[in-house]
Amino acid sequence: MNDDSVRILVPAGMIGAGFSQETVDRGLALGADVIAVDGGSTDSGPHYLGSGMPKTTAAAVSRDLRILLRAAAQAGIPLIVGSCGTSGADSGVDWVADLTAAILAEEGLDLTVATIYSEQDPGYLKRRLAEGAVHPLPPLGPLTEETIDGCARVVGMMGHEPIEAALRAGADVVLAGRATDTAVAAALPLMRGMPPGPTWHAAKIVECGGQCTTNPRAGGVFAVVDRTGFTIEPLDPEAACTPTSVAAHMLYETADPYRMREPAGTLDVSNATYRAIDHRVVRVEGSVFEPAEQHTVKLEGARVTGYETMSFTAIRDPHILANIEQWAALLGKVLVDRVGQTLGLTEGEYDFDIRLYGHNAILGDLDPATHPAREVGVMLLVHAADQTTATAVAKIANPLMLHLPTPDMPYLPSLAFATSPAETERGPVYEFVLNHVVDSQTPTSMFRTTIRKGGLR
Known part of the structure; x- marks a missing residue:
């Protein structure tokens, strides 16, 4: 040494x-x-x-x-x-x-x-919160007991x-x-x-x-x-x-x-x-x-926000590609109308996101591209309170993502699903909800250690 x-x-x-x-x-x-x-x-x-x-x-x-x-x-x-x-x-x-x-x-x-x-015990965190020992980091505000209870897991760093x-x-x-x-x-x-x-x-x-x-x-x-x-x-x-x-x-x-x-x-x-x-x-x-002056431990916590189903299709039709943003807007409008007609759901009861890969899926409106791509992948993500609803909405989108024409097209185009079935259930979706620190009572007090020969539990 x-x-x-x-x-x-x-x-x-x-x-x-x-x-x-x-x-x-x-x-x-x-x-x-x-x-x-x-x-x-x-x-x-x-x-x-x-x-x-x-x-x-x-x-x-x-x-x-x-x-x-x-x-x-x-x-x-x-x-x-x-x-x-x-x-x-x-x-x-x-x-x-x-x-x-x-x-x-x-x-x-x-x-x-x-x-x-x-991992942190919710009861311990709520006691420390009541003692004024938990502080938010930007951009979050003060922590609440409801947020702690809503987390699937909380770890201290x-x-x-x-x-x-x-x-x-x-x-x-x-x-x-x-x-x-x-x-x-x-x-x-x-x-x-x-x-x-x-x-x-x-x-x-x-x-x-x-x-x-x-x-x-x-x-x-x-x-x-x-x-x-x-x-x-x-x-x-x-x-x-x-x-x-x-x-x-x-x-x-x-x-x-x-x-x-x-x-x-x-x-x-x-x-x-x-x-x-x-x-x-x-x-x-x-x-x-x-x-x-005060040792702190940062908290990370994740909670379930709902369930998600994904569908992915690809477009090669040059006419649609020349008007891809208008086509995507039409897809969203027709989907909302048909979900309302078929399932009786309003937009507040589900949510969806259409991402145009090869066009502006990464930067969105900040993308400087001015020329249409040769092909674009369209990813639909449907988010709902339960998996059944998310999948039902995605299935209603299925024929639209296969054959939806622009208003001026005299024929039904054929687009290309990446998989069969087209819908993939992604299960529960989580989000981070904690960006806070706890004033440490000691640098090791929030952590539990076991020591064993050979690592056997």
């Missing part, structure tokens, strides 16, 4: 995304003190938190876990995985813990596994402290619920006394693996945090870190490219310097960390 620096191996931006064995071997050869990798985020939307289901497949996560568990055991260093199961829900932590236990048994590895749970506590308790593997992307990489350096400014800055830069390099697809990165700064390099010898590629990552997922809030305080990189050590290694100095 080197008391003057801590070496962090980050094999990829997310476990289950895949990386090469050579990536990890190189990190171990460079003397890694810890393997840290994220397991999820809110990037993929509220479904994964609301449903408690992971985005990644078990086969992909198991494949990556097996490589990392072998490496951790071989080198005698800890492995830390944050936001397990995509959202960090308790079910996601248990899912990764079960995969881990199976691998340890198959490989004959004798490792101690900590699981840290971040932990900082490094619960992970550090698990490491101090003897964990070889830490499987954390919802955590800041940076906490998994910052925990060991902070535990070993590295300064918080360089530590949090390095953790921010490595959070997405190779994204801070000249070849984001190449895989992982390796950072060395010391008393005055940190160095960073890619684990792919063909890739490089440059001052620009490293500095640019402070623009990623931050409201301010110079300041970033963590539960324990704020990282300030306003005076940071980025210097090329050679053609592929960068040295960063000058980062500082401002401790907060």
